[in-house]
Structures are given as structure tokens and as C-alpha cells.
Amino acid sequence: MKSDPADLKNTFARFVTGITIVSCQPEGQDVEPIGLTVNSFTSVSLNPPLVLWCIDKSSSVFDAFATSDNYAVTVLKSDQAALSGRFATPGQHGFEGLETETMVTGAPVLTERLAALDCRVEARHEAGDHMILIGRVVEIDYSDQAPLMYVGRSYMEGPVITEES
């Protein structure tokens, strides 16, 4: 069976995802919020409302997310690929120059977005070289626009999503 990291990456690249910026507001005075480009985000449960994403243990922001009691998820729209690149740049995880707002927990979401979810961390699970962060959704927001999609290591424009979609 082919299962070395390169083959795994090639296999995962064939699975279409959206792109999110996951953020948290670390504890402490004068600590800036941080955000990370994430495509491991997925829905888990409707009742209770649960989602998850996975963080690489080698990430420069692993400790901040692993110890945070909450996180927020900004779902990007089709014209926001540059922001995906920005928050995926090693060591570059600040929101300087971007318009943000908070919902319930204090973790920031981008004002320009397709959708947003604010979450309290419900559980953390060790999973190989990643940690799974399960969140209970405490606030949501969505709009009728086109999502940013990611497949084959490329960004694509998705269809406009409406309530009737």
C-alpha cells in the first residue's frame, strides 16, 4: 500500500475543501489575536452543534491554540485567496490592517467573509502529528456569496450559495 507522506498529500489533494481562517485571542494583556489558514475544518454534530479542525503540532501557533478555551472560524469567499496565502505564511499570523469583529468568545472573525462560527473548545484529542480541536458552536453568521474552494493545491471559485442551494 502506498502511504508515504508524499502519496498521502497527493491523495488528500484530490479532496475538495473550503478555506477558513481559524483565530483565537490568547489570554493576557496586550496580546494580539492570531489566525491560521485551515482546510481541515469540518462539521461534526448538529445536536449539540459541534465542529472540528486539526492543528499541526509543529506550528508556531500550536501552543496558543492548544491552550485557548475558544476559537472562531472565518469561512473565506471566492475573492479572498490572498488572505489564505497571508495566514499560511510561516510566522505571519496577525490581523494588522484587516477589519475584524468579535462575536461571543472574543476570538476575531474577518468582517469580509462568507460565513463565521464562534466556538468554545469542547475537547482536544491527540492525533499523530496533529491535535484535533472540537468546538461547540455558540454563534454563527452566513451570507449568500461564492465560497473559496481548494483542490489540487489550487484555489477555485465555488457556486453562489443561497438558502435554497
Ligand SMILES: Cc1cc2nc3c(=O)[nH]c(=O)nc-3n(C[C@H](O)[C@H](O)[C@H](O)COP(=O)(O)O)c2cc1C
Ligand atoms: C490551503 C491550506 C490549508 C491549511 N490547513 C491547515 C490545517 O488544517 N491545520 C494546520 O495546522 N495548518 C494548516 N495549514 C498550514 C498553516 O496555515 C501554516 O501555513 C503553517 O502552520 C505554517 O505557519 P507556521 O510555521 O507559522 O505555523 C494550511 C495551509 C494551507 C495553504
